[in-house]
Amino acid sequence: MYSTMDIALAPQTLAAMELFQGLAVSALETIAARTRVRRLSKDLRIFSQGDEEVRAHAVIEGGVRITQSGSDGAQVVIRFIGPGEMFGTVSLFTDGRYPADAITLAETLEASWSEAELLDLIHRHPQIGVNVIRIIGRRLQEVQERVRELATQRAERRVAHALLRLARQAGHSTIDGTAIEFPLRRKDVADISGTTLHTASRILTSWEKAGFLMTRDRRLTIRQPSEILRISEEAPD
Amino acid sequence: MYSTMDIALAPQTLAAMELFQGLAVSALETIAARTRVRRLSKDLRIFSQGDEEVRAHAVIEGGVRITQSGSDGAQVVIRFIGPGEMFGTVSLFTDGRYPADAITLAETLEASWSEAELLDLIHRHPQIGVNVIRIIGRRLQEVQERVRELATQRAERRVAHALLRLARQAGHSTIDGTAIEFPLRRKDVADISGTTLHTASRILTSWEKAGFLMTRDRRLTIRQPSEILRISEEAPD
DNA sequence: CGCTTCTTTGAATTTCGTCAAAAGGCGTGG
DNA sequence: CCACGCCTTTTGACGAAATTCAAAGAAGCG
Numbered sequence: 001m002y003s004t005m006d007i008a009l010a011p012q013t014l015a016a017m018e019l020f021q022g023l024a025v026s027a028l029e030t031i032a033a034r035t036r037v038r039r040l041s042k043d044l045r046i047f048s049q050g051d052e053e054v055r056a057h058a059v060i061e062g063g064v065r066i067t068q069s070g071s072d073g074a075q076v077v078i079r080f081i082g083p084g085e086m087f088g089t090v091s092l093f094t095d096g097r098y099p100a101d102a103i104t105l106a107e108t109l110e111a112s113w114s115e116a117e118l119l120d121l122i123h124r125h126p127q128i129g130v131n132v133i134r135i136i137g138r139r140l141q142e143v144q145e146r147v148r149e150l151a152t153q154r155a156e157r158r159v160a161h162a163l164l165r166l167a168r169q170a171g172h173s174t175i176d177g178t179a180i181e182f183p184l185r186r187k188d189v190a191d192i193s194g195t196t197l198h199t200a201s202r203i204l205t206s207w208e209k210a211g212f213l214m215t216r217d218r219r220l221t222i223r224q225p226s227e228i229l230r231i232s233e234e235a236p237d
Numbered sequence: 238m239y240s241t242m243d244i245a246l247a248p249q250t251l252a253a254m255e256l257f258q259g260l261a262v263s264a265l266e267t268i269a270a271r272t273r274v275r276r277l278s279k280d281l282r283i284f285s286q287g288d289e290e291v292r293a294h295a296v297i298e299g300g301v302r303i304t305q306s307g308s309d310g311a312q313v314v315i316r317f318i319g320p321g322e323m324f325g326t327v328s329l330f331t332d333g334r335y336p337a338d339a340i341t342l343a344e345t346l347e348a349s350w351s352e353a354e355l356l357d358l359i360h361r362h363p364q365i366g367v368n369v370i371r372i373i374g375r376r377l378q379e380v381q382e383r384v385r386e387l388a389t390q391r392a393e394r395r396v397a398h399a400l401l402r403l404a405r406q407a408g409h410s411t412i413d414g415t416a417i418e419f420p421l422r423r424k425d426v427a428d429i430s431g432t433t434l435h436t437a438s439r440i441l442t443s444w445e446k447a448g449f450l451m452t453r454d455r456r457l458t459i460r461q462p463s464e465i466l467r468i469s470e471e472a473p474d
Numbered sequence: 475c476g477c478t479t480c481t482t483t484g485a486a487t488t489t490c491g492t493c494a495a496a497a498g499g500c501g502t503g504g
Numbered sequence: 505c506c507a508c509g510c511c512t513t514t515t516g517a518c519g520a521a522a523t524t525c526a527a528a529g530a531a532g533c534g
Contacts, residue, residue: 068381071470074389078381090374093367099378122367129366130330130359133373137327140373141336143380144305144315150387151431152311155490186513194388196491201513218512233308392522423481433523438481455480 007037009111017058018135019086022127031121035111046102046110047088054096055112056089062108063170063182067191068100077192079139080105082170082181090136092118105182146194155195159203160232162193163213167222176214176221183218244274246348254295255372256323259364268358272348283339283347284325291333292349293326299345300407300419304428305337314429316376317342319407319418327373329355342419383431392432396440397469399430400450404459413451413458420455 011028014020014035020028037060040046046057049069057064059081066087069075078100081087091098092115104110113121122129142165149158163180170181190200207213212227213220222228248265251257251272257265274297277283283294286306294301301318303325315337318324328335329352341347350358359366379402386395400417407418427437444450449464450457459465 068385070385070389072389074385076385076388078384090370090377093371094374094378099381123363126360126363126366129363129370132370133327133366134330136370136373136377137331140327140377140380141331143377143384144336147315147380147383147387147431148305148307148311148313150384151313151428152307152309185511191388194384197513198492198515199490202515205514422479434481435483435524436522439483442482 007039007109009035009037013060014111017084017086019058019128019131021131023125027125034117034121035113038110038112040104040108040110042104042106042108044104044108046104047098049098049101051098052096054088054091054098055114056086056092056118057102057110057112058086059083060109060111062110063105064108064110065103065105065188066100067103075191076194077188078143080166080170080182080184080188080192086135089118089132105184150194155193155199156203157232157234158195159189159193159200160228162189163220163222163228164225164232166192166220167225171222174221177223178225179219179221184220185218189220244276244346246272246274250297251348254321254323256295256365256368258368260362264362271354271358272350275347275349277341277345277347279341279343279345281341281345283341284335286335286338288335289333291325291328291335292351293323293329293355294339294347294349295323296320297346297348299347300342301345301347302340302342302425303337304340312428313431314425315380317403317407317419317421317425317429322406323372326355326369342421387431392430392436393440394469394471395432396426396430396437397465399426400457400459400465401462401469403429403457404462408459411458414460415462416456416458421457422455426457 009032011025011032014028014031015023015025020031023031036055040062046064047054061083063083064081064087066078066081067075068078079087081102088098088102096115118128122132149161153161166180166184167178171178172181173179186201186204187197189204190197193200204213204215207228208215210227212224213222215221246269248262248269251265251268252260252262257268260268273292277299283301284291296318298320300320301324303315303318304312305315306312316324318339325335325339333352355365359369386398390398403417403421404415408415409418410416423438423441424434426441427434430437441450441452444465445452447464449461450459452458
């Protein structure tokens, strides 16, 4: 399942996180000592929707899928979390229960802090609070854009937007184009684009045939970003 | 258009806002003195998507419609803002430009603070920062729920959910049932439910005929919440 | 009272989800 | 090492919900 305790956490690892931007090295060292770090295997559930023992989390290496399910069982991917990003933190401030599920996409190195620890840190380093506002403010804007897309755009455009967002968030350049860090099944793409597995499969396959992207071992590489971009901006007719 | 300056702002008006929860009366008095209050006519544009002179706003009386438009012109209603709620605040912390348009739904009394003022207030009263996190954290969760609904539910259920959310947010009890504070056109309901004017009209009209709700002078009153709730939870088939 | 804006309603079109089934991949265990 | 089973992906056919197109009423405003 996971190993913990013995994993050393360098202050510069924390410095790379937006959550701790603008803090002095001495502060980072203190925080590092108070951080729980775990190495998690693939497909491990970190928390479940409704859980009441909330902690603030961040990914150091690997990736996490955040999904939300309704009472009817239908689910969507809220977000994929890549290296350096925090997750599960909002619930500390709202109702103290996670609003979604978190599952590792691959082997992942995860940092976390208890509610009391994070609140104490914010108290002692108010900059962290401002960072939290900036991070969740940006996410709020992103989700609002998704709402607009879901309400007004067709499936193909939404998939294109989803891919571009993922590339921006967790893409790195390779010889073949921009590769997305973590492995994604067709179903993942469907759930983040707000469509079905079948529609997502049809669209991605057609793009592969056109040479716009390639999938190898669940990892997507965008070979012709300009084409994906064109589709994402295409007029409705 | 609007009148300003001469409008007195009572500290208890601020105390009723979640943004200023937990502050001492002396602090509220100081804040009141630094608040710009304006009385705005109906259909007035408070700010536009992309504007760079950002302020933090709140509604005292009346209502505001927050809409977002894409480059293709399609628009959605992000949210309706009722009495006591803040709006336009997130952009202070992110990129310093409003991500949406704000238009008054009716004659409205609006409070606002400049960027420098709000940041200074947060600095002096860190509780305000925590309140901001809680408010936008809750909104983030709400928008994420809307994403799930848009991705998985049919139009009728989405309209039902939208109405229930509005009733919870800005409803008050009357002899006929729960009335929503501000006037809503069919198009508003459509744009918040993620459907078209036509579909929204058909659905609302059918509910009126069934006696579940009534519209008078653009204001919706839910007469049988249990029926709307039933529809919002109805199985897909 | 005329004009603009909003609402209702009908009919045609279309996208997309649903149903169905086969093929491909990967790991496990015999 | 091969075979079996499970998960994922692909692909086709069909149907239905909703958008689009079109147009007439209704209501509010100057």
